[in-house]
Amino acid sequence: TYTDLITVWPKPQAHFIWTPEFASVIKPVLTFTDMTINGVPFYWTFGDGDSSSVANPTHRFSTADTFYVQLISISVQGCLDTVVYPIDILEEWTFYAPTAFSPDNDTKNDSFWAFAHGIKETGFYFAVYDRWGEVIWETTKYSKLTEQSEKWDGRAKNHNIVQVGTYTWLAKFKDFRGNDHEKTGAVTVV
The missing domain is CATH 2.60.40.1220 (Immunoglobulin-like)
Structure with a gap:
């Protein structure tokens, strides 16, 4: 018989929030806050061609649209998790x-x-x-x-x-x- 020990590390659970909750073309700057469990932020993409490796970035959106913001988080063991949230940048009348x-x-x-x-x-x-x-x-x-x-x-x-x-x-x-x-x-x- 062959016996080997395997260590299973907890997977990170990527999650983030943003403020303000509602943004528009007049107030297009959002601050993103990493809320990942069992990991740290690794890489952000903002859905408009821009990206960041800053832990809690601030980003300015230049047009009204729905942008799919992605966060990839990594654990100390190198395990990855990804989350994507749609964020609406609204028109103003x-x-x-x-x-x-x-x-x-x-x-x-x-x-x-x-x-x-x-x-x-x-x-x-x-x-x-x-x-x-x-x-x-x-x-x-x-x-x-x-x-x-x-x-x-x-x-x-x-x-x-x-x-x-x-x-x-x-x-x-x-x-x-x-x-x-x-x-x-x-x-x-x-």
Whole structure:
């Protein structure tokens, strides 16, 4: 008979956490903290072509996307374990509407529309009101491409150019996460 002793070492259990829990293109820097049991961090890949051998690295993501961050941990005996977590770097929404325009057909500032980023094209509503609160123009058409968005040309529903003055507007939309938003403002026709 042949007898031999075999030593079985505990396998490392790779694990990590990151802060902040939610990141965006405006706050794209994450700090990764190794939480490996029975081992130490050996190598990180961040899913964007960058990597690190620092124990608890900080990393800046340059675009909004889902990145698969991988940690390879090693035990003192040389055993390896790998863990991968998806991390979402989210878009941020912005919304801006000019405060004045001049619908005089001089090809400069002849129409009024909103500029936005990070909002859904569906579920969009934009309306302009006169001083009595009557809707004089409205649209549900919004495009990320400004030239494809429907614009107000300064005409009321009767197709006549409105008088010089201040008009209020209302915008309702959903951001890319599906949260509802409502913005109001004023625009001056000059």
